[in-house]
Amino acid sequence: MNEMTPTREERVANLKGMGCARKRVEDARFTQGKGNYVDDVKLPGMLFGDFVRSPHAHARVKSINTEAALALPGVVAVLTAKDLEPLGLHWMPTLAGDKQMVLADGKVLFQGQEVAYVVAEDRYIAADAIELVEVEYEDLPVITDPFKALEEGATVLREDLEGQTEGAHGPRRHPNHIFLWEQGDKAATEEVIAGAEVVAEEMIYYHRTHPCPLETCGCVASMDKINGKLTLWGTFQAPHVVRTVASLLSGIAEHNIRVISPDIGGGFGNKVGVYPGYVCSIVASIVTGKPVKWVEDRMENLMATAFARDYWMQGKIAATKEGKITGLWCHTTADHGAFDACADPTKFPAGFFHICTGSYDIPVAWVGVDGVYTNKAPGGVAYRCSFRVTEAAYFIERMIEVLALRLGMDAAELRRINFIRKDQFPYHSALGWEYDSGDYHTAWDKALKAVDYEGLRREQAERLEAFKRGETRKLMGIGLSFFTEIVGAGPVKNCDILGMGMFDSCEIRIHPTGSAIARLGTISQGQGHATTFAQILASETGIPADMITIEEGDTDTAPYGLGTYGSRSTPVAGAATALAGRKIRAKAQMIAAYLLEVHDNDLEWDVDRFVVKGAPERFKTMAEIAYASYNQAIPGLEPGLEAVSYYDPPNMTYPFGAYICVMDIDVDTGEAAIRQFYALDDCGTRINPMVIEGQVHGGLTEALAIAMGQEIAYDEMGNVKTATLMDFFIPTAWETPNYTTDWTETPSPHHPIGAKGVGESPNVGGVPAFSNAVHDAFRTFGLTQAHMPHDHWRIWKVASDLGLHG
Amino acid sequence: MIPPAFDYHRPESLDAALKLLGAHGDEARVLAGGHSLIPMMKLRMAEFAHLIDLQAIEDLRDIAVGDTIRIGAMTTQAELLDHAGLAEAAPILSEAAMQIADPQVRYMGTIGGNVANGDPGNDMPGLMQCLDATYTLAGPDGTRDVSARDFYEAAYMTAREDDEILVAISFPRHAPGYAYEKQKRKIGDYATAAAAVLIEAEGGKVKSASVAMTNLSDVPVYSEGAGAALLGTACDAAALDAAVIAMLGDIDPMEDNRGPVAFKQHVAGVILRRAIERAWKRA
Numbered sequence A: 001m002n003e004m005t006p007t008r009e010e011r012v013a014n015l016k017g018m019g020c021a022r023k024r025v026e027d028a029r030f031t032q033g034k035g036n037y038v039d040d041v042k043l044p045g046m047l048f049g050d051f052v053r054s055p056h057a058h059a060r061v062k063s064i065n066t067e068a069a070l071a072l073p074g075v076v077a078v079l080t081a082k083d084l085e086p087l088g089l090h091w092m093p094t095l096a097g098d099k100q101m102v103l104a105d106g107k108v109l110f111q112g113q114e115v116a117y118v119v120a121e122d123r124y125i126a127a128d129a130i131e132l133v134e135v136e137y138e139d140l141p142v143i144t145d146p147f148k149a150l151e152e153g154a155t156v157l158r159e160d161l162e163g164q165t166e167g168a169h170g171p172r173r174h175p176n177h178i179f180l181w182e183q184g185d186k187a188a189t190e191e192v193i194a195g196a197e198v199v200a201e202e203m204i205y206y207h208r209t210h211p212c213p214l215e216t217c218g219c220v221a222s223m224d225k226i227n228g229k230l231t232l233w234g235t236f237q238a239p240h241v242v243r244t245v246a247s248l249l250s251g252i253a254e255h256n257i258r259v260i261s262p263d264i265g266g267g268f269g270n271k272v273g274v275y276p277g278y279v280c281s282i283v284a285s286i287v288t289g290k291p292v293k294w295v296e297d298r299m300e301n302l303m304a305t306a307f308a309r310d311y312w313m314q315g316k317i318a319a320t321k322e323g324k325i326t327g328l329w330c331h332t333t334a335d336h337g338a339f340d341a342c343a344d345p346t347k348f349p350a351g352f353f354h355i356c357t358g359s360y361d362i363p364v365a366w367v368g369v370d371g372v373y374t375n376k377a378p379g380g381v382a383y384r385c386s387f388r389v390t391e392a393a394y395f396i397e398r399m400i401e402v403l404a405l406r407l408g409m410d411a412a413e414l415r416r417i418n419f420i421r422k423d424q425f426p427y428h429s430a431l432g433w434e435y436d437s438g439d440y441h442t443a444w445d446k447a448l449k450a451v452d453y454e455g456l457r458r459e460q461a462e463r464l465e466a467f468k469r470g471e472t473r474k475l476m477g478i479g480l481s482f483f484t485e486i487v488g489a490g491p492v493k494n495c496d497i498l499g500m501g502m503f504d505s506c507e508i509r510i511h512p513t514g515s516a517i518a519r520l521g522t523i524s525q526g527q528g529h530a531t532t533f534a535q536i537l538a539s540e541t542g543i544p545a546d547m548i549t550i551e552e553g554d555t556d557t558a559p560y561g562l563g564t565y566g567s568r569s570t571p572v573a574g575a576a577t578a579l580a581g582r583k584i585r586a587k588a589q590m591i592a593a594y595l596l597e598v599h600d601n602d603l604e605w606d607v608d609r610f611v612v613k614g615a616p617e618r619f620k621t622m623a624e625i626a627y628a629s630y631n632q633a634i635p636g637l638e639p640g641l642e643a644v645s646y647y648d649p650p651n652m653t654y655p656f657g658a659y660i661c662v663m664d665i666d667v668d669t670g671e672a673a674i675r676q677f678y679a680l681d682d683c684g685t686r687i688n689p690m691v692i693e694g695q696v697h698g699g700l701t702e703a704l705a706i707a708m709g710q711e712i713a714y715d716e717m718g719n720v721k722t723a724t725l726m727d728f729f730i731p732t733a734w735e736t737p738n739y740t741t742d743w744t745e746t747p748s749p750h751h752p753i754g755a756k757g758v759g760e761s762p763n764v765g766g767v768p769a770f771s772n773a774v775h776d777a778f779r780t781f782g783l784t785q786a787h788m789p790h791d792h793w794r795i796w797k798v799a800s801d802l803g804l805h806g
Numbered sequence B: 001m002i003p004p005a006f007d008y009h010r011p012e013s014l015d016a017a018l019k020l021l022g023a024h025g026d027e028a029r030v031l032a033g034g035h036s037l038i039p040m041m042k043l044r045m046a047e048f049a050h051l052i053d054l055q056a057i058e059d060l061r062d063i064a065v066g067d068t069i070r071i072g073a074m075t076t077q078a079e080l081l082d083h084a085g086l087a088e089a090a091p092i093l094s095e096a097a098m099q100i101a102d103p104q105v106r107y108m109g110t111i112g113g114n115v116a117n118g119d120p121g122n123d124m125p126g127l128m129q130c131l132d133a134t135y136t137l138a139g140p141d142g143t144r145d146v147s148a149r150d151f152y153e154a155a156y157m158t159a160r161e162d163d164e165i166l167v168a169i170s171f172p173r174h175a176p177g178y179a180y181e182k183q184k185r186k187i188g189d190y191a192t193a194a195a196a197v198l199i200e201a202e203g204g205k206v207k208s209a210s211v212a213m214t215n216l217s218d219v220p221v222y223s224e225g226a227g228a229a230l231l232g233t234a235c236d237a238a239a240l241d242a243a244v245i246a247m248l249g250d251i252d253p254m255e256d257n258r259g260p261v262a263f264k265q266h267v268a269g270v271i272l273r274r275a276i277e278r279a280w281k282r283a
């Protein structure tokens, strides 16, 4: 028996705890098509919903005639705003303190807006029936430009708000104005700028795009009229909040609502909000007494569910002649579309955009964000980023480049001399954040060395000479990006969603034979929670990760949590998991002490067991302890081994990273070939290096898409021009370059395991890296700013405007 | 994304298919790979009460490689790529087929559907004009041949009568100098601009040349002038310039998400130059 005893290393390896590149346990079912998504939910007697949507961007709805649709065999009901009005559900509150039409109430405000909801016995009949609903529209003037929306005399879009000069976030100075949100010291910043040796000024546009998850949004609502319980399966990134909202809106007591997020095929912020489809499906199920399924198609997803970005950022950056930044000023015009349905913590109408001083020690700064209504779809979600952090990172990383141009300085060096130094952490930024930790210089130097930055610049100079001699038509661009994220929302004292504090939770039960189940308030959408959270628990409790089931997404079983977005799962729920694990261990220690007949303090923890100090042969493994907790009466202790932790983070976490992209640009065709991409991420303690790498690859690929082609574009009539995947760019393996990943490790000082979150960093840092590479290629020809997306024709236009086509 | 209801027919012979087509007239469409037709129906941009699937008609799948190459209309793009004889006799076909969409589309999409569809974005019509191909159409009164260069009238409007089925495409073995050059935004996208070029050389000079462009007008553009500009030259800079100028006179691009007209004209010129240069090297 003795020779079979595993060594300590073997015991550590067996745990597959933190730091292990454990294979994702989810992938066995995902790669075999055995996932269970909302659309896989099939219930007896289930009905199907489908929307009549507005073809117009702005129009009065004169009449809706549902007769022909109702006459079609198989059609059960057609809902319009009139039907929802008696229930008070024709409008619903948004997460941003505004309200939104569930179904068109008198007018439509964007193309694709929900006008009527048809319920039919099968999906095909529903699709036929929506064609039969006759809607009479009267066109109204369309506004797609947020600057025009604020002009005097502009058409009033939101007549329902007429006369309301006070909005959810302060005064509204124009009928199409939503809020002005300010941070920092405006007067002091303007004074610094007025007296600065050097000021660079630029308008930076971060275009409208869309998270476009592979699985679109949808739900199945099932009202059981016998027991009064509503079960709602849905593509929800925050199932518990959905339950609370559903209860508040419907009047159904919260214990009678069960929300289930099954497997989710990507969310990226698109599945945080509450959509008319959910409300209509619930109402339809209540009315018909039957389960009702609604799943939007790709075009509906791109046209009507939440978009991202659309920020016009006017910036001024002041510096000394030597390049030391002295102040930053930013005024943003934020196009929110028809309703303010941004998914941000309540008190932050522009999210955490005021992280826009970035990684730099900037003594004084001001940001002001004007939210504006236009005839576009509502949304403004954090597309694989913490709230508006991608916009902020893009803004500052472009402004740094613009300043470098203005100073005639190398942009890598400009960053270096302005970085917050290691000894300045915790660092208080001019816009009010407390950066928990960082070591930017080390990361930057490592990155520059890894790509041989000097060598790249030499090669670029040679290429430029060859270009000028007419030997090549390709220019080389080197895109630099150093980003600081702010994730893990967040402290309950200032972060909430609809009043719910943004804590998160974990509940663990250890089974008698030493395996376990843990449930969290978050919900994986591809991030691999079942893999990594089990690793945290393995390290904390000594139970091998392979023996721990992780469950999320069922509000009847999981503890309340605020869900998964904004890279908050590891910083918040991961912390709860570690702390719940520690509670288990604390009780286990008492049990072990009882079993070993020693004092608690005479024991020490060793991988998967408690050992009597100085007597290594005397120990109790976690498995033995678990068993004892169920079959022995231990004086002073309750039976069983369970723990719950609700974690209110003391601060955000601040992951950071250094990305460098090298690109070859064909000035004649506008094609850009990415030759090299180096990504260094510091996400604090690394739980699973393979999962981190996967997250970085995915996030960079989305960043590539956004920077190089992806957009939601409208024509002047408010028609969506990019509503299918033919025009909305999703990279395939073909367009995706190779990525080199790297890391430094600066643990968060306030997080129980020092982890900071990584899922969104690559999107936040990646977009400026790609975009800066394009800009850098044309730098010597005088380009200061060219708006994304950098697709072929826009790059061609840059070259053309710079006179490079002869 | 759900098409309206339709009746599905799967005849096993060309005659049966023609009869069905005759019986249902305007209400019917033949279905080949479905990768143009089905998306249009799902978007409800097209609505047909009857779909006549040609998959079960074996005769439409033959490939014959002799002095003339004859390809059955139901040959898929993947089959074109896999056919060793074709690769040797008509390498431009493989080069172009490889640039169509992605493997999933190529396993389903047929050459017949591609040329019969009349979509100016499709790559095969321009290529067939460059090859001077002949389309064989079968109708109630027998078969007739139409030149690819005469087949296209406007977007989705062709010389094919509603009651006719395209059965085969034939063209002579092509010149050794060939190139199919295509710029697109991404895999699965139609061309921003594409050029098919064939060149035969003799004594260091162009003896014959054929040029056709794709997605730069509402029909494929066979540019006789561009070919003529190369004749007797060594494809030098002046000849390339002349060919491009001639081609630009023949195309008529429209602005769309791929870019404005000026961009498309510029890219058309670049793509044509590249195609000519590559074809000339091989000639």
Ligand SMILES: Cc1cc2nc3c(=O)[nH]c(=O)nc-3n(C[C@H](O)[C@H](O)[C@H](O)COP(=O)(O)OP(=O)(O)OC[C@H]3O[C@@H](n4cnc5c(N)ncnc54)[C@H](O)[C@@H]3O)c2cc1C
Residues within 6 Å of the ligand: B029, B030, B031, B032, B033, B034, B035, B036, B037, B038, B039, B054, B073, B074, B099, B100, B101, B102, B105, B108, B109, B110, B111, B112, B113, B114, B115, B116, B117, B121, B122, B123, B124, B164, B165, B166, B167, B188, B189, B190, B191
């Ligand atoms: C994502 C995507 C990307 C694509 N990209 C490209 C591209 O880059 N380049 C390109 O060339 N194509 C592209 N295609 C189109 C693809 O090649 C199609 O498959 C092809 O154009 C049509 O062939 P099909 O066999 O699918 O025809 P179907 O869709 O079945 O038919 C198309 C039309 O032709 C008619 N038809 C078909 N066969 C016959 C016949 N024998 N006689 C008479 N009429 C007939 C049908 O009635 C119908 O009107 C793409 C398609 C998709 C889905």
